[in-house]
Amino acid sequence: MKAAPKVNKDGLYIEDIVVDDTFSGVVPFYSHMEQGIPNVLTTTEGVTKADGEAPNESESNISGYIIGIPVTPGLYQPRFDLAAWNGYQAAISAAQNSFQQALSEWQALPEEQRGDMPVLVSPPQPIFWVEGLTSEEIEELTRPQPVEPNEVDRLGTEMVARELEAMELRQQNEAQGAQIVGLELRLLSLENN
Incomplete structure (x- = not known):
């Protein structure tokens, strides 16, 4: 078991929760009305609907996300950059598609014309954890009282x-x-x- 950060819909850190050691990625958690008790939190295994689309926020009542990437130390109010995560996932998918296409083309060639086997080149991972406070808010917090x-x-x-x-x-x-x-x-x- 390990601790994983839990963030709200804006990516602002809420708390750490205990997850399985194999947990990775970003998984939404939802709030539902169960037995008259509002905001009972449940997590889901997948992040896409059966038709392959991402769930609509109004349909799913996403309350936040559980993040498989540890928080960068030294941040006053850590915020997970969900847009950077989505962009990174799209770049990984594009790199994998490009690799699959290059591999298929390489395998279609006769062995004597093949040359070197294509290599999957993953995009560099951006920094996902950023400061959630403005410099003015940080200055206010750090000013000697x-x-x-x-x-x-x-x-x-x-x-x-x-x-x-x-x-x-x-x-x-x-x-x-x-x-x-x-x-x-x-x-x-x-x-x-």
């Missing part, structure tokens, strides 16, 4: 302020004491003269 000091911090600040005041008073007291000693010494010297 002003921290209000808690009671301990406030008391600590007040204690430091009081200690500084006491130290200043001690310094003033020492300076005044030195002045008094100096005056007393002058008085004594005047009395002795």
